[in-house]
Amino acid sequence: MQSFELDKTDILKVKQALEGGDQDLLLLLADYHASEIAILFESISLESQKKIINLLPIDLASEIISEMSHEAHPEELLIDLEPEKRQEIVEELDYDDATDIISQMDEQDQHDILQELDKEDAVNIRNLMTYAEDTAGGLMNTEVIKVDADMSKKQAIDQIILQSEEIEEFYTIYVVDHDDILKGIVSLKDIIKAKANAKIADIVNTEFVFVKTSTDQEEVADLISQYNLTSIPVVDLNMKLLGRVTFDDVIDVMQEENTEDILKFSGVSEDEELSGNWIEAVKSRLPWLILNLGTAFLASSVIRYFEPTVTKIVVLAGYMTIIAGMGGNAATQALAVTVRRITLSDLTDNQAYKTVLKELTVGLINGAVNGLIVFLFAYFYDDNLLLGLVIFIAMTGNLLIAGITGAGIPLILKRVGIDPAVASSIIITTFTDVFGFLLLLGLASKLLL
Amino acid sequence: MQSFELDKTDILKVKQALEGGDQDLLLLLADYHASEIAILFESISLESQKKIINLLPIDLASEIISEMSHEAHPEELLIDLEPEKRQEIVEELDYDDATDIISQMDEQDQHDILQELDKEDAVNIRNLMTYAEDTAGGLMNTEVIKVDADMSKKQAIDQIILQSEEIEEFYTIYVVDHDDILKGIVSLKDIIKAKANAKIADIVNTEFVFVKTSTDQEEVADLISQYNLTSIPVVDLNMKLLGRVTFDDVIDVMQEENTEDILKFSGVSEDEELSGNWIEAVKSRLPWLILNLGTAFLASSVIRYFEPTVTKIVVLAGYMTIIAGMGGNAATQALAVTVRRITLSDLTDNQAYKTVLKELTVGLINGAVNGLIVFLFAYFYDDNLLLGLVIFIAMTGNLLIAGITGAGIPLILKRVGIDPAVASSIIITTFTDVFGFLLLLGLASKLLL
Structure with missing residues (x-):
């Protein structure tokens, strides 16, 4: 077998063969591994999937179904098959794969399908279904040597x-x-x-x-x-x-966990399916956005408080967004490094302390460098030394806070037993927004009015 | 052997045993697997590591060194050992592990260490060193059955x-x-x-x-x-x-690639070591922050352009940050889902088109819902219907753009052959900042003045 990747040509060829006779289709499919056919299934209709499954020998058909990703919904295909075919396929599946697929069905379908099986298989699958999906019990296969x-x-x-x-x-x-x-x-x-x-x-x-x-x-x-x-x-x-x-179950788990980590980090519910429809996506993301809206009101209330200052020095409005944006990005950087480090191994108290100290230092330096650039802009373009100084201090202070919170908050969450990835960038940037505005507008009110 | 996690007690016990006699230390270490000792090494000094390696039999010592993570710098430990001990350990290592570790040394040390080995080993390792680290050649072990x-x-x-x-x-x-x-x-x-x-x-x-x-x-x-x-x-x-x-090499590769994905996504260089010092962190992150500063100036120039409007309707300053912040978060959500999906499998043109369409719909709905909330606030709190309307349109429009760019930009980058993860949230939020300010302040200038 060649080591190759599936591309559009493969999908096209299969679609053409589906129009033709069964023999052509069988001949073409003989070139593919079960796991490749499972991938091809993602690009063809349920009807076409059924046609192929009905055509192939049971062992290959069941292997394809076991290789289909969660998101390709093998359970829908299974429900759609003739009862006899379905029974043969489920009996050929490993118990853990059969359990995974059947668990995705609604209760009535689960009941029907388990009825069709012989008693030993049904008992074994029912048994496995009692374990939570994300535990060793839910992952294990009962067939061992x-x-x-x-x-x-x-x-x-x-x-x-x-x-x-x-x-x-x-x-x-x-x-x-x-x-x-x-x-x-x-x-x-x-x-x-x-x-x-x-x-x-x-x-x-x-x-x-x-x-x-x-x-x-x-x-x-x-x-x-x-x-x-x-x-x-x-x-x-x-x-x-x-x-x-x-190990192959574990490789799948790792891919899944990594997807969840990136989603949580970005304020998306960890169980949003990547290829799900817009309804699922709205359900998964809207709550986070509304939470963020609440925190955004908090940040904007700081600005409202200083409205007299902004009215008098309107150029501050432009600088506000720079200070807050930079703080948010620096916090995201510190957060990503810290959360990933916690994910890979537990940190001792001493390591945790050193991490916060490191991020504080990084924030201070990056803040000072960027602060200097903005200072020079304010000095030369806006021709205002004192304004430049206020901005320099606000930038440095905000990136310092970004480092401390970006590293400190996930470390604290981990210690009190909360998943540190919940400290998504959405939450952490509230700190830098509020603090950035407070620092910039507060200093400006004191020094520039 | 129990299945357990290492904790502070283990580190403490080892540290105490290091103070005591060799027999106590050996007795204690007998309780640990090589991969566990490798983890403990991350919490003790180079001197202590050397003491343990010198005490243990060669096969166990070399297994520990092969299990040490990249970031624990096994090459430094190896260089620090007596030449004879070092030679014995390297000869015991699998060629791929020996190559990985030796590749991390500077040229002089590499030369010295290869000199010490017998000719066949040296040739094999030199050979493996010619392959790029992130290829099958760089990962492979030449010993097969x-x-x-x-x-x-x-x-x-x-x-x-x-x-x-x-x-x-x-x-x-x-x-x-x-x-x-x-x-x-x-x-x-x-x-x-x-x-x-x-x-x-x-x-x-x-x-x-x-x-x-x-x-x-x-x-x-x-x-x-x-x-x-x-x-x-x-x-x-x-x-x-x-x-x-x-498969175990591949599990390590997957962890590494996933770390890189999260770092790139957050505007951190992919090769920043998670436990590196502050100098490395500044080098890795400052360029991204300065790039972001450039884009932030771009966004702030939009505000500057509309300064007369902000001066007259100063309450806009508070709403600005809400519209831009929400756009940034919605874009990050769309980006995370799309980038992760591209990472796991290639999308056909049709799938890509549907993805953008989905994110556009999600943006429109989430924008309208959040827009409505802010509209109500503006109407009741600021007592200004027209202002509420402007904010509603700006929020909806900005989240629409967030969806389109969050999904569209990584898809385009992938098609022109650029790593889509480069479209980190730093870059993408520039769009939503600029567009959000333009929409809010532009509409306000037309309708509210």
């Missing part, structure tokens, strides 16, 4: 070959006792390399990392990333093995 | 056991011909399951994804994520196997 600690090398290999009929990809073999209590892990390589008369208990690795069903998905991702694991076992309170989370 | 296509099952298993003495973790076995030309991949499981008299050629999977040394690391990450691969082979133009990139 496991061997008994007291098996011989030969017995274990036979077991693994048998179990791997069902489970295509496995990276780690879990070692359990008769009650499914997790005792350790072992790799296929270790088993192969073991002496012929070795028992699994002789080669098991009993130092391993595990998570509980309730472990937050971000922590699961951190552990997989920190220990370079291909998979991590999920256990209950008695260490009974329930399933595993694999 | 490979078997010959015409080997028997038994020969292949013996080969794998032999090669796996050197390579601890492998997920895929590469099948090559006598000239190391990559023919396909096979898993250990497939080999075990094969009939006793099977040849590798009978079970090799010849449909596989690969990359070239020059492939950008983001594309490598996309492929690994899209096809759920544990590793991807790196080949030269003749399909000769050069190495592999593993």
